[in-house]
Amino acid sequence: MHASLGAVFLMLCLLQIKHMFADYYLQTPKMLAGRGEYFHMGRAQHAAVHVVGSVLVFLLFGAPWAFILIIAALEWIVHFNIDFAKASYSDKKQLVPTQSAFWRAAGLDQCLHNLTYVAMVWAWVKFAV
Secondary structure, eight states: OOOOHHHHHHHHHHHHHHHHHHHHTSOOHHHHTTTTSSSOHHHHHHHHHHHHHHHHHHHHTTOOHHHHHHHHHHHHHHHHHHHHHHHHHHHHTTOOTTSHHHHHHHHHHHHHHHHHHHHHHHHIIIIIO
16 A cells, blocks of 8 residues: 555645644643753643644554554654754743744744654655555
8 A cells, every 4th residue: 555645745734733733722831831941841741732633643544553652752752852952042042032033943943843744754654554
């Protein structure tokens, strides 16, 4: 069996929609506070929200459980660390939304998350389809 181009694009779109909700609608004050410290429970919970959404997407496409568990663990680790890097950098530089460096950091953060989804879909095509 092979993945159609339509399935690949649909999965990418669903992961993008999941990302928008997890990053912009479902973050709690706990997830947003204290993000400059590495072992931050709010960031761990935020990464878990992303993972739950991705698990639902992969289940929708019939991915095997073993694949889903591996990809979920990897996504959690990658998402947690991308967010920490952005928060740490932004805190050290004391960035605020009126500075262009703030938006460059936010843009790089979002780009890395998007590339993570490209890698996840590639892995699905390579190992799960």
